[in-house]
Amino acid sequence: MKIVYFGSDVFLDVFRYLHENHEILALYTYHMEEDYFNEHNMVQLAHLSGIPVRYGQITEQEMERYIEDGCGLFFVAEYSHKLPVPVDVRFRGINLHSSLLPEGRSYYPIECAMERGLKSSGVTMHKIAESLDRGDILASARFEINPEDDSVDIYLKSGRKALSLVKELMEDFERIWSLGTPQTEKRPYWKRPKQEVMILNHGMTVAQAGQVYRCFNKMTTVTIDGRSYHVDGFSAGSVHLGPDDGCNLFVRENRVLYGVADGHLRLDLVPVWEE
Structure with a gap:
């Protein structure tokens, strides 16, 4: 065919x-x-x-x-x-x-x-x-x-x-x-999840952040120094970042240690393209 x-x-x-x-x-x-x-x-x-x-x-x-x-x-x-x-x-x-x-x-x-x-x-x-x-x-x-x-x-x-x-x-x-079967039952359309539920923040626990990433994967975003990123890779650690780190510590251009309430996230990032 x-x-x-x-x-x-x-x-x-x-x-x-x-x-x-x-x-x-x-x-x-x-x-x-x-x-x-x-x-x-x-x-x-x-x-x-x-x-x-x-x-x-x-x-x-x-x-x-x-x-x-x-x-x-x-x-x-x-x-x-x-x-x-x-x-x-x-x-x-x-x-x-x-x-x-x-x-x-x-x-x-x-x-x-x-x-x-x-x-x-x-x-x-x-x-x-x-x-x-x-x-x-x-x-x-x-x-x-x-x-x-x-x-x-x-x-x-x-x-x-x-x-x-x-x-x-x-x-x-x-x-x-x-043998196609018509869809006679009407169900509501599922809209795109709200952007705010896909954003990581410093007040989250490691578990909460992990659940966001579990659901949304690369749709997950984070804002650092006023710039938004897609989260391209995610893991976590239990050690808190020190005050001199400002809750964020870039280890290379697109990889950051991101402080949260009970530890830190190790995030690989892709900048969000803005029109």
């Missing part, structure tokens, strides 16, 4: 499987610095395989050209833009979503699930529709969220469950496509 693929490395194994067993006409991807998983591996594989790589949002006219060229499936798996839906009976689109729909419609389903303290979640494969995350469900799989799991663990669990769903789909595509 000819496929146009949209996504990031969150579902890298799915991209590899489709690349090995089908024809990828183009890869549409994006880069967002706050995301733990970006596009690095997919883009590298696409370049090695001669697959065109596109950044930005596809237009409906481009989609029509792909359909004319024989594209049988537009496959979305962790992508930053909503696809237009052509008025064309030949259009077939599928999205992988990291929640058990209809619960968890969101651009941030994993972080929101972690913030809510859910004990389980899952991944859903559904048809693409005009309304975001509301297309007919083709398949889903549940997994547990264990106390020791952080958001990266959940992304990995979602990716592994998704690969099994996609393999089953592609082995019996027409039948599974025809």
Whole structure:
């Protein structure tokens, strides 16, 4: 089958499987610095395989050209833009979503699930529709969220469950496509977590800071000397910083010891890009 693929490395194994067993006409991807998983591996594989790589949002006219060229499936798996839906009976689109729909419609389903303290979640494969995350469900799989799991663990669990769903789909595509189940139950949309809950501060304990990072990983931010950073790496120690350190001690340009109430955090930092 000819496929146009949209996504990031969150579902890298799915991209590899489709690349090995089908024809990828183009890869549409994006880069967002706050995301733990970006596009690095997919883009590298696409370049090695001669697959065109596109950044930005596809237009409906481009989609029509792909359909004319024989594209049988537009496959979305962790992508930053909503696809237009052509008025064309030949259009077939599928999205992988990291929640058990209809619960968890969101651009941030994993972080929101972690913030809510859910004990389980899952991944859903559904048809693409005009309304975001509301297309007919083709398949889903549940997994547990264990106390020791952080958001990266959940992304990995979602990716592994998704690969099994996609393999089953592609082995019996027409039948599974025809059995899509409409989402009749309406659930509230999960908005992006509020910025203030993702910010570390000196008044926190090590445990509190660790819980923030567990939920939000690289979306976690910290402000030092008036400048905001994404937290790219996190560990902690029990020794307090002295008053001469001013609660912060840079050990290199983008690595800091950050004082908290009962010890310190060892943070690797990436500056927040400001428009």
